[in-house]
Amino acid sequence: MLTIGKLGAQARVKVPTIRYYEQIGLLPEAERSTGNQRLYSRKAMERLAFIRHARDLGFTLEAIRDLLSLSDRPDQSCAAADAIARAQLVEVESRLARLAVLKAELERMVLQCAGGRIADCRVIEVLGDHSLCATDHRHPEAEAAA
Amino acid sequence: MLTIGKLGAQARVKVPTIRYYEQIGLLPEAERSTGNQRLYSRKAMERLAFIRHARDLGFTLEAIRDLLSLSDRPDQSCAAADAIARAQLVEVESRLARLAVLKAELERMVLQCAGGRIADCRVIEVLGDHSLCATDHRHPEAEAAA
């Protein structure tokens, strides 16, 4: 049995994050030592590794919750899991496409900047006037900060 | 002078977002009508368009705050604005690279899924075991949901 700190070190998940996952029900409530400290089995470790890996691949906690509950029912069809993964792929592809456009626009912007005064700055000017852009990169959803 | 609704429609920014920008000091406090409703000039409209455009390009509100205060001092050097834009470019490039890896991994995952039972599901299996991955896509910062 591992303490929360050891578990976190092994799974590369921070301790408060583990407690947070328990709090939102992504991890089951841990057993406790006599001194009330959490203790984890290898099974719990695997579950956490699963979560960590899925997070690394960009799945939301909601999607992970679904994937975990699927993995708890090994006899059912795998179509739902497949659908979640495909949806994530579509999501990643769309973000990728969008970022590629942004990258091009930002490159154009900084290349054109001659480095003079603000009044002549292409960066400021382009930001103020979308029609100076090469592409229509506008999008309903704003980009989330990484 | 525009009401907040008209302004939002023109700049494609939602009304509560405009009020939020005012609240955090990104937009100056708007003039008010006799009935206490906000009224906006063309200048305010331009400022909001600038913000919207910068958000579209993925700049954080903090970066936008800096860019706006730079654009208010047209005689200063444009180096700072250039630096902010370059930093954003670097950021976008790194997210792009990371997403490309995720995409490849997700593609592999869904391609391998034969569509049987959960017990045989590659998606679930790969998520549970990182060593099945082609690349080490692990990363300190988790991806933010778009």
Added chain:
DNA sequence: ATTAAAGTCTCTAGCAACTATAGCTTCAAG
């Protein structure tokens, strides 16, 4: 055996960048 340090506990609040809700007032059209 003692003590200091490190680890753990709960609880609360904070981050970005909004979005939603409630309950009110004001405005514009018919």
Added chain:
DNA sequence: CTTGAAGCTATAGTTGCTAGAGACTTTAAT
């Protein structure tokens, strides 16, 4: 003159954590 849309304030919720306070437990060195 009424009705419905649009506006107002204020508060709380979203996602996925992260940071702190203040108390307790465990471990390691003395």
